[in-house]
Every structure is written in C-alpha cells, then in structure tokens.
Amino acid sequence: MEPSRWGIIYCPKDGVRHIHKEWEAIRSYLTEKGVLYDFVQSEGPKSVERLAAMLASNGYTTIIIVGGDAALNRALNGVLSQGEEVRRSVAFGVIPNGWGNDFAHFWGFEEDNYKQTIDWLIKRRIRKVDVGYCVPERTEDSHPRFFLNCVNVGLVANIMNIKHKTRRFWGMLTLSHLSSMFLLLFQRMEHKMHFKVNLDDIDKSVMTVCIGSARGYGQTPSGVPYNGLLDVSVVSHPEISQMVEALWMLFRGRFLNHKAVKSYRTKEVDFFDNGKAMISLDGAVWENGSTPMKIGIHQEWVNFIIPG
Numbered sequence: 001m002e003p004s005r006w007g008i009i010y011c012p013k014d015g016v017r018h019i020h021k022e023w024e025a026i027r028s029y030l031t032e033k034g035v036l037y038d039f040v041q042s043e044g045p046k047s048v049e050r051l052a053a054m055l056a057s058n059g060y061t062t063i064i065i066v067g068g069d070a071a072l073n074r075a076l077n078g079v080l081s082q083g084e085e086v087r088r089s090v091a092f093g094v095i096p097n098g099w100g101n102d103f104a105h106f107w108g109f110e111e112d113n114y115k116q117t118i119d120w121l122i123k124r125r126i127r128k129v130d131v132g133y134c135v136p137e138r139t140e141d142s143h144p145r146f147f148l149n150c151v152n153v154g155l156v157a158n159i160m161n162i163k164h165k166t167r168r169f170w171g172m173l174t175l176s177h178l179s180s181m182f183l184l185l186f187q188r189m190e191h192k193m194h195f196k197v198n199l200d201d202i203d204k205s206v207m208t209v210c211i212g213s214a215r216g217y218g219q220t221p222s223g224v225p226y227n228g229l230l231d232v233s234v235v236s237h238p239e240i241s242q243m244v245e246a247l248w249m250l251f252r253g254r255f256l257n258h259k260a261v262k263s264y265r266t267k268e269v270d271f272f273d274n275g276k277a278m279i280s281l282d283g284a285v286w287e288n289g290s291t292p293m294k295i296g297i298h299q300e301w302v303n304f305i306i307p308g
Contacts, residue, residue: 004062006062008040009051011068026114042067045071052075053079069102072148073149074284075092076092087302106149121305127303130225131297133146133295136289150216156208157208157277191206198264209235211231213225228299230269230296233263234262269294274290
C-alpha cells in the first residue's frame, strides 16, 4: 500500500436523482490533481462502518468520506474498532456531500466548493481533534460508540430520524421537509429524564438534550473539538410562542440566551434514564442506545485533515 494513496468512501445522498454526478465531478478533479486513491461506494448507511474498517485494516492511512455527519460518524466508529495502532496512524478527511455537514462547516469545508476542499486535503494539514464517547452500562454490549459533533437525546434526535426516513421515501428535499414538519406534530415532545452534569442532578421532564464536542447543529455554539470538554444544552418544554422564539435564536446563533435553555461545560455526563427518548450521534440514530450510560471525551484523540 502506497502511503500517499487515499481510501475514499463515497456515500450518495438518499433519493437524489443522478446521484453519481457529484462523485463524477469530484473524481475528475482528483484525477486532474494527480491524487492516488481507491474508492468504495456505500450500499447504505450501515455499510459505511464496515467499509471504513476494511480500508483501515488494509493499510490505508488517509480515509476520506464523501458524505455528511452521519457517514463521518459511522466511518469513525469503523476505524476505531480496529484498535489503538490504527487510531494513531489513520487521518480522516471529509468532502461534504450530505444533508447535514455541521462538523465539516466548523472547519470551513463547504458543499459547493469541492475543488477547494480537495486542494486542502492534498496539503494534509493534520489537527488532532477530540472524540466523544458513549458507554452503555449494565448491558451485554458495553462497547463505546464515538462521536465528533454531538449526541442528541430527545426531540432533536426524533427530528433527525424523521428527516432520514422521509428523505428515503420522498427523495426531494422540499417534500422531505414538509413531511418531516407534519410528522413532528405526532411526536412526544418531552421525556422524563435523569442525568447528572457537574454538580447538578437533573431529574425532570425535558424536551431535548444536546451534548456537543463541536457546535451541535447550533445547540452548543461555543463548543470546540479540541479543548477536551463537552458543552451541554438542556431544553425544558417551552410554550409554543417560546418555541418559535427558540428556533429564531437558534438560527441567529443566540440559542443559549433563551430562558428555556440551561447550558453547562463538563468532561462527562452520567445519564441514568433517558425516558425512552431517541438517541442520535452526529445525526445518526443509535438504534441500540440505552441508559444508563456514561458520555465523556477523549482529548485530541484522532487525526483530522483541516484546511491549510
């Protein structure tokens, strides 16, 4: 295996017509720039983890994900399943091509400028970034699941799950958004949760909790993935008028100022009971997620290629 050869996982957007056009443009520019690479295409979200593990076990030390946050998350978990030596040797890169690209946006990568992204990746400027982890307790499978951006528990995880399902069904983005908003009306808006953050023991009904190593889709806007800390936002159930205000503040970057939001900064969160709320990591629904679980952070734990 040539050390400079990239292993690329291409993750098409679900339901989009001519899904290979983006990849063909990217592929053409890679060839133009003389990049050595091998690529595999995911057959679906669950295959990304297996493909990433395969590339890592076959000696690829640069693994590039052409996809969104969920694809990057699954690739991360696939590579980290291969052990300590692989974790230290592999560098991750991303060419954003998903519906949610929050972690890529944090670093300045944009969907509409794949040429600039590839130019930056070629320079291979590496930054060690934090990796969050969730470890279920008292279960047969207590292996950790890892994340780069955030963990969502509650309503936001429900929204992400609905959006994934409606995109697969409707395909078109506008129809996906409309159907998501309609189905949201039938979702349970709050859950009786019990968790501990720093000295606060929280045991009450909560709408959603975001535990972010980075921006967390605007819910942990001060989070940075290299300080060894997690930002936490806890959202109580506001009135309808307050919900509208909260959404406006979310889009304006002032989410933490809303009176229904309480924020923390910590190294770990002990989650005793999620009230049967859905859990997602980096936008990917954690189907086997359960409580009690411990959520923590490994500081500067994996190599990530950033703009240079």
